[in-house]
Amino acid sequence: MARLIRTEKEVxxxxxxxxxxxxxxxxxxxxxxxxxxxxxxxxxxxxSLRVRGEARYTADIKLPGMLHAAVLRSxxxxxxxxxxxxxxxxxLPGVRAAIGPGEANGLEEEAGWAGAPxxxxxxxxxxxxxxxxxxxxxxxxxxxxVLDPEDAVRRGLVTGEARRSERGDVDRAFAxxxxxxxxxxxxxxxxxxxxxxxxxxxxxxxxTLHVYISTQYIWGIRQEVAETLGMPEDKVRVVCEFxxxxxxxxxxxxxxxxxxxxxxxxxxxxxxxALTRHEEHTSAGNRNSTIQRLRAAARSxxxxxxxxxxxxxxxxxxxxxxxxxxxxxxxxACDNVRTxxxxxxxxxxxxxxxxxxxxxxxxxxxxxxxxxxxxxxEIDPLELxxxxxxxSNEGTPYSSxxxxxxxxxxxPHWERxxxxxxxxxxxxxxxxxxxxxIWYGGGGPPSYAWVRLGSDGxxxxxxxxxxxxxxxxxxxxxxxxxxxxxxxxxxxVVLGDSxxxxxxxxxxxxSTTPSMGPAVRAAAADAREQIEDIAEQRxxxxxxxxxxxxxxxxxxxxxxxxxxxxxxxxMSVLTFGVHVVEVAVDVETGEVRVERVxxxxxxxxxxxxLGASSQVEGGVIQxxxxxxxEERLLDPETGRVLTTSLDAYRMPTIADVPEIVCxxxxxxxxxxxxxxxxxxxxxxxxxxxxxxxxxxxxATGAEVHELPISREEMLRxxxxxxxxxxxxxxxxx
Amino acid sequence: MSxxxxxxxxxxxxxxxxxxxxxxxxxxxxxxxxxxxxxxxxGHCGACTVQIDGVPRLSCxxxxxTVEGEVTTIEGLREHPLVDAxxxxxxxxxGFCTPGQVVSAAALVAANPEPTREEIxxxxxxxxxxxxxxxxxxxxxxxxxx
Numbered sequence: 001m002a003r004l005i006r007t008e009k010e011v012x013x014x015x016x017x018x019x020x021x022x023x024x025x026x027x028x029x030x031x032x033x034x035x036x037x038x039x040x041x042x043x044x045x046x047x048s049l050r051v052r053g054e055a056r057y058t059a060d061i062k063l064p065g066m067l068h069a070a071v072l073r074s075x076x077x078x079x080x081x082x083x084x085x086x087x088x089x090x091x092l093p094g095v096r097a098a099i100g101p102g103e104a105n106g107l108e109e110e111a112g113w114a115g116a117p118x119x120x121x122x123x124x125x126x127x128x129x130x131x132x133x134x135x136x137x138x139x140x141x142x143x144x145x146v147l148d149p150e151d152a153v154r155r156g157l158v159t160g161e162a163r164r165s166e167r168g169d170v171d172r173a174f175a176x177x178x179x180x181x182x183x184x185x186x187x188x189x190x191x192x193x194x195x196x197x198x199x200x201x202x203x204x205x206x207x208t209l210h211v212y213i214s215t216q217y218i219w220g221i222r223q224e225v226a227e228t229l230g231m232p233e234d235k236v237r238v239v240c241e242f243x244x245x246x247x248x249x250x251x252x253x254x255x256x257x258x259x260x261x262x263x264x265x266x267x268x269x270x271x272x273x274a275l276t277r278h279e280e281h282t283s284a285g286n287r288n289s290t291i292q293r294l295r296a297a298a299r300s301x302x303x304x305x306x307x308x309x310x311x312x313x314x315x316x317x318x319x320x321x322x323x324x325x326x327x328x329x330x331x332x333a334c335d336n337v338r339t340x341x342x343x344x345x346x347x348x349x350x351x352x353x354x355x356x357x358x359x360x361x362x363x364x365x366x367x368x369x370x371x372x373x374x375x376x377x378e379i380d381p382l383e384l385x386x387x388x389x390x391x392s393n394e395g396t397p398y399s400s401x402x403x404x405x406x407x408x409x410x411x412p413h414w415e416r417x418x419x420x421x422x423x424x425x426x427x428x429x430x431x432x433x434x435x436x437x438i439w440y441g442g443g444g445p446p447s448y449a450w451v452r453l454g455s456d457g458x459x460x461x462x463x464x465x466x467x468x469x470x471x472x473x474x475x476x477x478x479x480x481x482x483x484x485x486x487x488x489x490x491x492x493v494v495l496g497d498s499x500x501x502x503x504x505x506x507x508x509x510x511s512t513t514p515s516m517g518p519a520v521r522a523a524a525a526d527a528r529e530q531i532e533d534i535a536e537q538r539x540x541x542x543x544x545x546x547x548x549x550x551x552x553x554x555x556x557x558x559x560x561x562x563x564x565x566x567x568x569x570x571m572s573v574l575t576f577g578v579h580v581v582e583v584a585v586d587v588e589t590g591e592v593r594v595e596r597v598x599x600x601x602x603x604x605x606x607x608x609x610l611g612a613s614s615q616v617e618g619g620v621i622q623x624x625x626x627x628x629x630e631e632r633l634l635d636p637e638t639g640r641v642l643t644t645s646l647d648a649y650r651m652p653t654i655a656d657v658p659e660i661v662c663x664x665x666x667x668x669x670x671x672x673x674x675x676x677x678x679x680x681x682x683x684x685x686x687x688x689x690x691x692x693x694x695x696x697x698x699a700t701g702a703e704v705h706e707l708p709i710s711r712e713e714m715l716r717x718x719x720x721x722x723x724x725x726x727x728x729x730x731x732x733x
Numbered sequence: 734m735s736x737x738x739x740x741x742x743x744x745x746x747x748x749x750x751x752x753x754x755x756x757x758x759x760x761x762x763x764x765x766x767x768x769x770x771x772x773x774x775x776g777h778c779g780a781c782t783v784q785i786d787g788v789p790r791l792s793c794x795x796x797x798x799t800v801e802g803e804v805t806t807i808e809g810l811r812e813h814p815l816v817d818a819x820x821x822x823x824x825x826x827x828g829f830c831t832p833g834q835v836v837s838a839a840a841l842v843a844a845n846p847e848p849t850r851e852e853i854x855x856x857x858x859x860x861x862x863x864x865x866x867x868x869x870x871x872x873x874x875x876x877x878x879x
Contacts, residue, residue, distance in 0.1 A: 047820035050828025051835060053768020053807035059829075060767040127751075195772040195780055195829040195863055244770075244829030245863050277773040469827025469864055614823045618865030646777035646861065654867040655858040 025565025077639025106255025196244025285352025433694025510679025522562025
């Protein structure tokens, strides 16, 4: 039964109150622990297609008569088009159409960053389109370039109002504290760098626009394209069967889609618009840099009395202000917390969500500060974290929280620190550090799935979701197989096409499994009930194998449908975890090597332990890149991106990977849906930077305050530690 | 346009392509072999890796007209035991880099059927995987003969 409810919807830590129609979710959860299919390792169902190079990505689609588009981008970080002449571009060989500012959404006269889209050309080949873009004649009026976030905030150059939160009496708590620690932490801008660049192919058939796009959100693309072009949503079909990575950057259509749609309309031919790697670095989004000024107050027994933070998000020309203050507000029990988060509008490329936006950055600052507090209090860092355990989320009960169990699982890894330190020598110092993780990941309604069974005994799950590489097809097949009581290999999953399946959730915010899984299970349960009904009518026992019953169907089919039920009201659905990291630091050169990572997470029921371990490893490795080597650099004068290649922008390779141990609490959240599963894509990237920094501190005494921990930053921190030792550690406040 | 002769996965091809076209472009656009991916188009990421006479090469920065020797792409390695090893080990997430990984790995195990972890890390360091499947890739290559 559907009913209309008013509920809070969360994506990537952003909440909004919405009215939605939800369906009741009457299914009991399965018992805890591995079942027949769910909770057991399953290799990816589409693994072979991907490995053999048969999977068809947007980059591989070639429609008859397809043209190629290129985008003209501003060479200036802030400028206005005074005059633009597309005629020289149109005169070149192979060029079929050209559009300028205002002729497609995203192409604008005012360029707010170096790389902002201004015009686009479609030609027979991409090389011709690129040449034509170069030929466009533009006269620019250069405007003032603002790149310093604190300066921008002082001057009121912001993308939105500062976000403020306060509970308790922070000033009084600081006045009464035994110990106060404070520090300024900085995180850099990092790039998603999905290996398949942002791209779309648009084709008009009659009044329907077909959009083939590398995306994390088929239905979001459909909605935004339809709204922007003033079309009914059902006249936009969005297709994404396989996509080559997103990490948060592919949730919206953007200029490449709108330019392709308009150029396709003008030429009457399909148009591909694909970003180059360099454009990916200048114009496709980033995890924005932050500055975090943090303070903590505690009693000498280790009770955290107050936390205070001022956060500067360098949002860029556009984007949203991610919840960098989130961990400070939510990770620990603390009655007195005050935060303010500024959103600086800069002449720099716009931010886009990147794997736990805000929380990855904020956890670095907070968990380094907590380590500092532990050192000052001379309390074991694990003990300090345990003794400030939050029992509710600012008064709201958790739907489930097993962080204590994560800490218990962390103990043997934490115990290794004595042995690890003992392996230090004169040059290589070794140590162990930890950091806790809190993040969202509960998903939510609406989401729907259908299940179809025929007389061949095979089941097909149909839903218009996307698999962004996280193993979604396989997890959904496992859930359906479990509920239908059929072997996994008898279940196929059809997804990736808005015209061929019901509405499905975004694949962002660690929401795919918790949003889609319950809908798939409900659809499979609906089908199973019909099968049991048929069995009963035939006088067969209730436990007759599904294959036997559907074998009687001939051309008839069983069609099940299912919907995602509501999240529990009045409860906070969050994910938790802890990382324990071992590092070695060369104190002469500042080289840091991560040698071992134990990643322990509480995300409810695990559907596919094999796929889950891959998610954790991937998050940890990406996080190691963010911590040690990755940084998008801007020219401080011109605002142009200096790191436009994968040579200059250094991501981890196989040679940089430490031993990674993954452990899960694997306890279903009894309040969350018929599955009890939360999401896992983002949690593993949240604590890794702080855990590495804390391990470095354990190894060397050096306190790093900036990401990436380059050799320069490492040597600075080592020098500062030596200086501090010479002066003698300051007394407690 | 100028004629180019290529031997790809055992088949002979004589085609007209513009001077300056990369091997990756020709494989994908002219021969329809889209298993070879282009991710950076400047020789930094390894997604476009093919073998030339068994040696891994970056096809996105190799001019088609300069190719000497037999080209092997992922399409020519689909029956290689490494494919199953990658699937079994879950050494694939989004999969965009994976064909290139398999091509590099196939060259490695042809030369050295039982590589050590260190040898794997050395041979595979030119193939970037942004999803971070590296531990599983290592496992797949260690167990490819199982």
